[in-house]
Amino acid sequence: MQRMKAIKSVWRLLNASCEGAAKQRRVCVSRNYSHNSPQGPNSFGLLFDIDGVLVRGRTPIPEAKQCFRNLVDQKGRYKVPVVFVTNAGNCMRQTKAEQLSHLLEVEVSPDQVMLSHSPLRMFTRFHKMCVLVSGQGPVQEVAHNLGFQDVVTIDMLREAYPLLDVVDHNRRPKDGIPATKGLRPIEAVVLFGEPIRWETNLQLIIDVLLTNGNPGSTWGPMQYPHIPILACNMDLLWMAEAKNPRFGHGMFLVCLESVYKKVTGYELKYEALIGKPSVVTYNYAELLIRQQAERLGWTKPVKRLYAIGDNPMADIYGANLYNRYLQASQSSKAQMQAKSGGRGGYLQASQSSKAQMQAKSGGRGGEVQAETVSHLKMTSAELGGVSGVYNAEEDLPEACISMLVCTGVYSRDQQELPSDPTHTVTEQQIFHGHRDFRFDPSLTQPSFVVQDVKEAVELVFQQEGWSLE
Numbered sequence: 434m435q436r437m438k439a440i441k442s443v444w445r446l447l448n449a450s451c452e453g454a455a456k457q458r459r460v461c462v463s464r465n466y467s468h469n470s471p472q473g474p475n476s477f478g479l480l481f482d483i484d485g486v487l488v489r490g491r492t493p494i495p496e497a498k499q500c501f502r503n504l505v506d507q508k509g510r511y512k513v514p515v516v517f518v519t520n521a522g523n524c525m526r527q528t529k530a531e532q533l534s535h536l537l538e539v540e541v542s543p544d545q546v547m548l549s550h551s552p553l554r555m556f557t558r559f560h561k562m563c564v565l566v567s568g569q570g571p572v573q574e575v576a577h578n579l580g581f582q583d584v585v586t587i588d589m590l591r592e593a594y595p596l597l598d599v600v601d602h603n604r605r606p607k608d609g610i611p612a613t614k615g616l617r618p619i620e621a622v623v624l625f626g627e628p629i630r631w632e633t634n635l636q637l638i639i640d641v642l643l644t645n646g647n648p649g650s651t652w653g654p655m656q657y658p659h660i661p662i663l664a665c666n667m668d669l670l671w672m673a674e675a676k677n678p679r680f681g682h683g684m685f686l687v688c689l690e691s692v693y694k695k696v697t698g699y700e701l702k703y704e705a706l707i708g709k710p711s712v713v714t715y716n717y718a719e720l721l722i723r724q725q726a727e728r729l730g731w732t733k734p735v736k737r738l739y740a741i742g743d744n745p746m747a748d749i750y751g752a753n754l755y756n757r758y759l760q761a762s763q764s765s766k767a768q769m770q771a772k773s774g775g776r777g778g779y780l781q782a783s784q785s786s787k788a789q790m791q792a793k794s795g796g797r798g799g800e801v802q803a804e805t806v807s808h809l810k811m812t813s814a815e816l817g818g819v820s821g822v823y824n825a826e827e828d829l830p831e832a833c834i835s836m837l838v839c840t841g842v843y844s845r846d847q848q849e850l851p852s853d854p855t856h857t858v859t860e861q862q863i864f865h866g867h868r869d870f871r872f873d874p875s876l877t878q879p880s881f882v883v884q885d886v887k888e889a890v891e892l893v894f895q896q897e898g899w900s901l902e
């Protein structure tokens with residue numbers, strides 16, 4: 434029952450956090466959205482990746498500007514719910530919204546922006562812990578904004594323990610051995626994104642893990658599992674202005690996992706993997722879409738989401754994984770309704786079923802029940818944590834359709850991924866997903882392949898029977 438209450442409280446917090454942000458910006462939202470009923474018989478929402486879809490580094494993709502000119506009316510108000518879902522996480526939502534507004538030449542509200550770390554608002558059991566945060570940009574401000582109250586940055590850790598970071602000879606203490614300041618024990622590690630000095634972050638994070646959060650101590654007897662790690666953004670590669678993809682945070686995670694295993698002989702474990710392609714990210718994005726649909730005056734639930742991206746292993750895999758989650762949830766819902774003989778009985782049966790699974794599974798609050806994972810044919814890493822559990826009381830979309838553009842990581846010149854997963858690791862095709870995600874070739878196959886985002890949106894409106902005029 435405690436686990437059931439925890440799951441419910443997390444879902445309530447998710448709604449409350451989004452609703453609170455919406456109230457703060459109500460004037461901005463009412464200005465940005467056209468209060469009209471859906472044009473066609475169906476309603477839908479759009480999820481846009483940013484890098485490789487709308488921009489390359491700081492340069493907007495030309496078709497993106499035209500696309501967004503079509504998505505707003507003459508007063509600059511959006512015609513349909515739009516959310517920008519990016520694995521970037523080195524800034525605040527307000528900053529990203531301002532950047533997009535400037536680049537796309539339409540007004541973008543912070544409520545429309547979802548960064549890789551946004552779902553961390555729901556992981557409340559970590560918010561009062563002393564957490565070490567890694568990344569770049571205003572990481573301390575970002576952590577506090579997400580709800581973390583006691584935050585230690587890598588720079589703060591270096592200052593407190595000046596003898597730990599010695600790879601760069603120029604950063605070593607010059608005059609004698611400085612005294613350590615000491616910090617309270619670190620209870621969890623939060624990885625926001627790729628840092629600037631990888632060697633410093635790798636060294637200090639390993640020190641924290643091998644000393645149970647007390648980096649001033651010696652590496653003692655192995656304590657395993659180590660303190661919790663929450664990681665955001667699993668992108669191995671991403672597309673900027675360069676002709677070839679650049680290293681992403683996923684590459685840093687590969688390094689951290691490799692170093693930890695080489696030193697200890699054990700696998701690095703994650704409490705949660707957040708950002709695309711995890712289901713928790715799409716759950717959060719869907720809630721933002723739903724709230725925007727309400728502001729549009731739509732009375733019926735959004736039936737379909739269209740996820741537009743350039744990375745088969747992040748955008749397409751994630752959208753297809755979420756679509757599988759939606760299908761499994763609908764199937765489970767239908768089965769329970771059939772057994773109970775009606776909606777009211779269904780809700781009661783659903784609560785009972787969940788309670789039984791929770792009682793069987795036990796364990797930490799953030800873990801997804803084994804029965805649920807098996808039913809959805811997903812790993813707990815793919816579900817992304819406690820909020821990956823299906824909330825039967827919510828009206829979820831019927832489907833999430835994946836659309837792949839050719840302006841970023843993917844290009845039409847690349848060979849198609851083979852259907853047999855045993856044939857994926859070759860000189861041409863290597864699995865670029867995270868270690869804890871299975872490679873399912875079907876999940877990397879988009880519903881549609883288009884040249885650019887403008888073509889993608891035009892196709893969506895055509896599929897839905899809407900006019901872009």
